[in-house]
Amino acid sequence: MQFAQLLKDRRSIRDYEPKEVTMDIINEILQEATLAPSASNNQPCRFAVINCRETIKKLSDESKANLLRDFEQKKTNLTPEYADILRNEKFNVFYNAPCLIYVAGPKVVHSLDIDCALAASYIMFAAVARGLGTCWIGLGAHIRDSKLRASMGIDENMRIVVPIIIGYPKEIPAPSARNAPKVLRVISQAR
Amino acid sequence: MQFAQLLKDRRSIRDYEPKEVTMDIINEILQEATLAPSASNNQPCRFAVINCRETIKKLSDESKANLLRDFEQKKTNLTPEYADILRNEKFNVFYNAPCLIYVAGPKVVHSLDIDCALAASYIMFAAVARGLGTCWIGLGAHIRDSKLRASMGIDENMRIVVPIIIGYPKEIPAPSARNAPKVLRVISQAR
Numbered sequence: 001m002q003f004a005q006l007l008k009d010r011r012s013i014r015d016y017e018p019k020e021v022t023m024d025i026i027n028e029i030l031q032e033a034t035l036a037p038s039a040s041n042n043q044p045c046r047f048a049v050i051n052c053r054e055t056i057k058k059l060s061d062e063s064k065a066n067l068l069r070d071f072e073q074k075k076t077n078l079t080p081e082y083a084d085i086l087r088n089e090k091f092n093v094f095y096n097a098p099c100l101i102y103v104a105g106p107k108v109v110h111s112l113d114i115d116c117a118l119a120a121s122y123i124m125f126a127a128v129a130r131g132l133g134t135c136w137i138g139l140g141a142h143i144r145d146s147k148l149r150a151s152m153g154i155d156e157n158m159r160i161v162v163p164i165i166i167g168y169p170k171e172i173p174a175p176s177a178r179n180a181p182k183v184l185r186v187i188s189q190a191r
Numbered sequence: 192m193q194f195a196q197l198l199k200d201r202r203s204i205r206d207y208e209p210k211e212v213t214m215d216i217i218n219e220i221l222q223e224a225t226l227a228p229s230a231s232n233n234q235p236c237r238f239a240v241i242n243c244r245e246t247i248k249k250l251s252d253e254s255k256a257n258l259l260r261d262f263e264q265k266k267t268n269l270t271p272e273y274a275d276i277l278r279n280e281k282f283n284v285f286y287n288a289p290c291l292i293y294v295a296g297p298k299v300v301h302s303l304d305i306d307c308a309l310a311a312s313y314i315m316f317a318a319v320a321r322g323l324g325t326c327w328i329g330l331g332a333h334i335r336d337s338k339l340r341a342s343m344g345i346d347e348n349m350r351i352v353v354p355i356i357i358g359y360p361k362e363i364p365a366p367s368a369r370n371a372p373k374v375l376r377v378i379s380q381a382r
Contacts, residue, residue, distance in 0.1 A: 032198060035201070037203055037315075047373065049374060089233075114305070117305040117309055118312055151376065172270060181218070182236065183239075184345060186214065187240070188227070189211065
């Protein structure tokens with residue numbers, strides 16, 4: 001796929017076809033994600049693949065419950081509007097996508113957020129190049145239950161940075177509104 | 192350019208042709224970077240473009256001096272080997288690239304690191320699609336001199352997240368060694 005088309009088709013997708021995503025495709029995408037740059041080529045990213053709607057629903061419930069608890073204890077900057085959405089039992093933060101990938105890594109890595117975000121950008125483009133859609137679901141990162149974490153191999157020394165859903169988009173929506181680039185200053189060569 | 196080629200050509204480039212990068216091309220790249228996703232579509236990224244080798248050299252000296260001071264005061268996890276490299280007056284952390292872009296944003300934005308990293312991934316791919324090369328220079332982010340910051344429009348309420356150099360690569364090196372994807376667990380659909 002051409003870059004211009006990738007740019008056009010890389011949208012946050014929240015409505016998916018029922019079609020499953022095969023592990024062959026997920027493995028191809030993760031292989032390409034290893035090409036992302038990382039600080040000092042440290043490659044700290046780890047991936048947990050949840051290709052099971054039932055488990056994804058459990059993870060949605062767990063993340064919502066933790067986030068709402070944080071909200072009630074004033075430990076998060078979640079808006080009251082978002083809190084209301086989370087209180088709706090039917091709302092699945094992962095939008096009933098067929099597949100979810102967590103990108104996580106060792107808490108001790110200073111550049112972990114950035115390294116995982118760069119890997120996520122590769123996952124997004126690699127998915128789009130295969131006709132898939134993705135969405136980064138910040139609301140879905142709050143997984144604290146030790147059994148659930150252990151089932152994904154994410155131990156207490158690791159932090160989940162990116163929850164990203166993947167599936168076949170029902171449609172590719174128009175881009176949400178974008179501002180022009182906010183260029184603070186251009187310092188040009190004296191000629 | 193096809194995605195497979197983008198993946199192949201997106202390497203960290205540290206050796207550039209003397210050819211300058213025009214502002215027309217930089218503006219195209221920044222326009223495409225606005226398509227990067229950001230938390231709640233908040234679009235917090237700001238760009239400072241330094242298209243001037245003399246200023247880039249000043250920024251290199253400033254960042255090296257600050258980082259070495261932090262090292263001597265044990266405020267950074269810089270290795271002694273890196274510190275030795277920084278002590279070499281001839282070493283330009285920006286590898287004499289013709290153009291440097293800082294991606295910065297308001298310190299109060301919680302997701303700033305991630306939002307800026309995603310914009311940076313778009314800058315990298317948009318540059319490669321135009322035959323340019325880039326390198327994220329973590330060592331070049333330590334700009335504290337208030338006049339230098341003001342000259343770039345980066346005030347004290349903003350944090351520099353990404354210093355990224357851009358230019359025409361002398362060659363595209365082979366990828367540095369990559370591990371296989373580190374997949375912690377696959378949870379598959381019960382069938």
